[in-house]
Amino acid sequence: AIGGICTLIGAFWVFKKEQINQEKHAASMLYFDLMSIEDYLKNERGSVNIRYSSDWQNMISNCAILSPDNIKKLYKIYDLIYNYNYHYRLREEKGNVRKESILEYQLLKENMFWYENNSIDMERRNNDYQEIMDLLQKKYGE
Numbered sequence: 537a538i539g540g541i542c543t544l545i546g547a548f549w550v551f552k553k554e555q556i557n558q559e560k561h562a563a564s565m566l567y568f569d570l571m572s573i574e575d576y577l578k579n580e581r582g583s584v585n586i587r588y589s590s591d592w593q594n595m596i597s598n599c600a601i602l603s604p605d606n607i608k609k610l611y612k613i614y615d616l617i618y619n620y621n622y623h624y625r626l627r628e629e630k631g632n633v634r635k636e637s638i639l640e641y642q643l644l645k646e647n648m649f650w651y652e653n654n655s656i657d658m659e660r661r662n663n664d665y666q667e668i669m670d671l672l673q674k675k676y677g678e
Contacts, residue, residue: 570648577645583628601671606667616640624638
């Protein structure tokens with residue numbers, strides 16, 4: 537009986553450890569994917585489409601630290617990225633890509649950075665998004 541209990545406790549401990557490692561990995565992947573997107577919005581000057589992980593939904597679902605509001609915000613950001621990517625590719629086929637003319641480009645900036653008085657401060661994240669980035673950074677840094 538004691539051997540069985542020890543086995544159960546050991547199995548539970550291994551399961552919890554694996555779960556914690558999965559969450560850390562997902563938080564890290566999500567954090568660096570968002571950092572890459574930020575970098576694109578801030579610095580990309582050429583005719584290059586945005587890059588992002590197609591596995592973003594799994595990364596989000598593996599981050600138990602995220603609140604429903606955090607998740608809603610991330611879904612909005614990734615929906616904008618998907619739509620931006622789609623419109624970029626359509627314009628690329630026609631040979632006339634101007635990122636600034638794609639509505640989602642501006643909306644992405646407004647959803648990720650500080651937006652006030654019709655001006656975007658690209659050096660400062662908005663509060664909701666900053667909260668998410670802090671949670672992710674804290675989780676993968678544990």
